[in-house]
Amino acid sequence: MNKKGGFTLIELLVVVLIIGILASVAVPSYRKAVLKSQAAELLTLANSALKAQQVYYMSTGTYAFDMDALDLDFPGEPYSGPVSWAINPAFFPNMRAHGNVAIAFHNNQEMVVMLIDRKGTSTSTIAAVGFVVTIANKVHSGGSVRTTPGEIYCWQYGGAAEAQNPYRANFCKIVGWPNRLGEYWTQ
Numbered sequence: 001m002n003k004k005g006g007f008t009l010i011e012l013l014v015v016v017l018i019i020g021i022l023a024s025v026a027v028p029s030y031r032k033a034v035l036k037s038q039a040a041e042l043l044t045l046a047n048s049a050l051k052a053q054q055v056y057y058m059s060t061g062t063y064a065f066d067m068d069a070l071d072l073d074f075p076g077e078p079y080s081g082p083v084s085w086a087i088n089p090a091f092f093p094n095m096r097a098h099g100n101v102a103i104a105f106h107n108n109q110e111m112v113v114m115l116i117d118r119k120g121t122s123t124s125t126i127a128a129v130g131f132v133v134t135i136a137n138k139v140h141s142g143g144s145v146r147t148t149p150g151e152i153y154c155w156q157y158g159g160a161a162e163a164q165n166p167y168r169a170n171f172c173k174i175v176g177w178p179n180r181l182g183e184y185w186t187q
Helices: 009-060 171-175
Strands: 096-098 101-106 110-116 128-134 138-140 145-147 152-157
Touching: 009 101, 009 110, 009 128, 009 152, 009 171, 128 171, 152 171
Parallel strands: none
Antiparallel strands: 096 101, 101 110, 110 128, 128 152, 138 145
């Protein structure tokens, strides 16, 4: 018999099946690792924002409500991407963004350091997650959650994007921080 070199169809199918199984295990782990590294970047920026607020408070006796007043090294430009409830410049005045990271003030009571999806065009699919630096006493959710100046806590808003990006919808859980505001922020 004349035997030609090559693989049978069954052998090729087995190899494709093995690659598919390995990919189904590796991709979710990779996404979680990327999200955790992004969270580490956000947390570093949140800590820098907190320190900048503390320096400003020590010199003036009040907290800053303007990015220009802080000694914060963030190269962001005024945000000009898609707008949704989660990342609305009217809701977050003075929002500045650089890449997929944004920092903004909220109600003159907190600074929000967030990870945003600037690639999306549909306002219902934009998710924002990150950390909040409190700069004033605040009561959320009808008094059930209280924050004090100098706290950093996890924040997530998924909205309609939760179905499309479960990693962002479970951001606080994945990065190991409790979502203290719960239903107040996630609606």
